[in-house]
Amino acid sequence: DTGVSQDPRHKITKRGQNVTFRCDPISEHNRLYWYRQTLGQGPEFLTYFQNEAQLEKSRLLSDRFSAERPKGSFSTLEIQRTEQGDSAMYLCASSLPASNEKLFFGSGTQLSVL
Amino acid sequence: KNEVEQSPQNLTAQEGEFITINCSYSVGISALHWLQQHPGGGIVSLFMLSSGKKKHGRLIATINIQEKHSSLHITASHPRDSAVYICAVGRETSGSRLTFGEGTQLTVNP
Numbered sequence A: 001d002t003g004v005s006q007d008p009r010h011k012i013t014k015r016g017q018n019v020t021f022r023c024d025p026i027s028e029h030n031r032l033y034w035y036r037q038t039l040g041q042g043p044e045f046l047t048y049f050q051n052e053a054q055l056e057k058s059r060l061l062s063d064r065f066s067a068e069r070p071k072g073s074f075s076t077l078e079i080q081r082t083e084q085g086d087s088a089m090y091l092c093a094s095s096l097p098a099s100n101e102k103l104f105f106g107s108g109t110q111l112s113v114l
Numbered sequence B: 001k002n003e004v005e006q007s008p009q010n011l012t013a014q015e016g017e018f019i020t021i022n023c024s025y026s027v028g029i030s031a032l033h034w035l036q037q038h039p040g041g042g043i044v045s046l047f048m049l050s051s052g053k054k055k056h057g058r059l060i061a062t063i064n065i066q067e068k069h070s071s072l073h074i075t076a077s078h079p080r081d082s083a084v085y086i087c088a089v090g091r092e093t094s095g096s097r098l099t100f101g102e103g104t105q106l107t108v109n110p
Helices: none
Strands: A005-007 A010-013 A019-024 A031-037 A044-050 A053-057 A065-068 A075-079 A088-095 A109-113 B004-007 B010-014 B019-025 B029-037 B043-049 B052-056 B059-064 B069-074 B083-091 B098-100 B104-109
Touching: A005 A088, A010 A019, A019 A088, A019 A109, A031 A075, A044 A065, A044 B098, A075 A088, B004 B083, B010 B019, B019 B029, B019 B083, B019 B104, B029 B069, B043 B052, B043 B059, B043 B069, B069 B083
Parallel strands: A010 A109, B010 B104
Antiparallel strands: A005 A019, A019 A075, A031 A044, A031 A088, A044 A053, A065 A075, A088 A109, B004 B019, B019 B069, B029 B043, B029 B083, B052 B059, B059 B069, B083 B098, B083 B104
């Protein structure tokens, strides 16, 4: 257990439905990251927060994706009008604020869009 | 061409063998990370390097900044080392986000 928890572990949804995932980072970690990983590939960066501020978003994050970290603690990632191509493992990671700090990953949320 | 490339993609070894996984990158970096991913998704950070060499138990990681290359070595490999090993770099120009290689699937047979 790395101390980063994600919920749910698995999500199966029908195309067109909205889904929301939650990440609880290690409590003293200011930085929180979302990554997406498809089978056989390395994770791809989606977005990151420092405290409650969303500092960077990938071009991968279409208008259907939104992430929040309202109080600088837990974060949510919402996907609206899901598509089959959204099926992937969504990984959350957290770290202390220095740029070269070690990342701690959650176990991920596996999304399957039918 | 990917910014981070790993070789080999797949590696099968017998228990006890010395294993090397390679990572090459093409961008300026602030740090290089080696990560281990087991089935089911969990990723564990093994090393973070910006120069030289680090050792933890049977694992050794080296980096050559001039050649833009890093290696992960496993001595006296064991079946429990079977996992995907991922190289990731923190780029100088992209703050703290990581760019990942595609991973090396290691299988160690008893």
